[in-house]
Amino acid sequence: MSNPLSIHNPSDSDRDSNDNNPTAEQQKQMEAAYSQMKRRMAMEKLSSSIKHKIMVMSGKGGVGKSTVSTGLALSLAKDGNKVGIMDIDITGPNVPKMLGLENHRLHVDEGRIHPAVGPEGIKVISMAFLLEAEDTPVVWRGPIKLGAIQQFIGDVEWGNLDYLIIDFPPGTSDEPLTVAQSLQNIDGIVIVTTPQEIALLDSRKSINFAKSLKMNVLGIVENMSGYTVNGTVSDADGNMLKNTTLKVNGPGGKVHEVITDDNGNWGVSLDIFKIGGGKKASQDYSVPFLGKIPFDPGIVRSGDDGVHRIVSEPEGISAIAFDGVVKKLREILTSGDSDTELEII
Ligand SMILES: Nc1ncnc2c1ncn2[C@@H]1O[C@H](COP(=O)(O)OP(=O)(O)OP(=O)(O)O)[C@@H](O)[C@H]1O
Ligand SMILES: [Mg+2]
Secondary structure, three states, X not given: OOXXXXXOOOOOOOOOOOOOOOOHHHHHHHHHHHHHHHHHHHHHHHHHHEEEEEEEEOOOOOOOHHHHHHHHHHHHXXXXXXXXXXXXXXXXXXXXXHOOOOOOOOEEEOOEEEOEEOHHHOEEEEHHHHOOOOOOOOOOOHHHHHHHHHHHHHOEOOOOEEEEEEEOOOOOOHHHHHHHHHOOOOOEEEEEEOXXXXXXXXXXXXXXXXXXXXXXXXXXXXXXXXXXXXXXXXXXXOOEOOOOEEEEEOHHHOEEEEEOXXXXXXXXXXXXXXXXXXXHHHHHOOOOEEEXXXXXHHHHHHHHHOOOHHHHOOOOHHHHHHHHHHHHHHHHHHHOOOEOOOOOO
């Protein structure tokens, strides 16, 4: 679309600014203001065309924000929702890799950016799409980085969505602040943490961030929570041992007693990284607990081969765990039962 502010001749740089024609510098400023206004209008439109906007954050790096963001997005999309995911991590954007969209390049049409389309029809926008090569570091700092984020919010053609999931780099720095100030009607934040008790401290930073911006904490997800081992036992003649008590040695010398089922199968969840940190954080800070995602080596593999665990094993333990978290999240969104009166802690 042509810019209505471009009708004057911009080459006339030394024209007297007191007459009715703008100088080149004024022209540039007007065009910048016009683009900014268009972007702001587009951002405002997003608040009505996207029903729910959810920010996924953590105090610490590597706890599984991107895994949880993509897992929530896929689980919601499997349920028939229109879902988008915005990867705001400029230095380490890895959502495209997790969704098999690594080599995608952005499609821009009439000044609007069109998202990539991933599994289950998820629309994906990532800073990774702007990189020349996977190993090219992005060195944007300060205002340029924040300008790029605003542009990503305002210039992307999302269409109508039921859910937009926003994945952040670790911490509570500029990126979440810029998004919180640019996007209206954000439902709130989902905090991802690991099971250790130290998780309490990490969650606290994200809760205080939400409080300072008067945002809701939708809940805490405890990721990498327990590792399930299972097997089948039979006697020397090959007969399955039904309803038999077995002892399984867990981490730290803890012995778990398990009983086999009618087919001789058994399973037990081992607390390889301790357990309960996320649950304790939610109790201590009075915010909802959304559930646990188990430690699943398949999640690591799927991150490498670009086929998400929920896609490769839709009935697997991770998919079931994500469905549980999504169910709880939707209950909270519909009841509005998140914590709006958080204390700074
Ligand atoms: N439940 C899980 N079971 C096994 N591995 C997991 C699980 N969740 C995440 N991982 C692995 O842990 C690593 C970090 O996960 P992820 O990239 O999602 O974390 P992040 O919090 O987004 O990291 P960053 O802070 O760098 O953005 C990845 O290799 C991922 O495959
Ligand atoms: Mg990440």
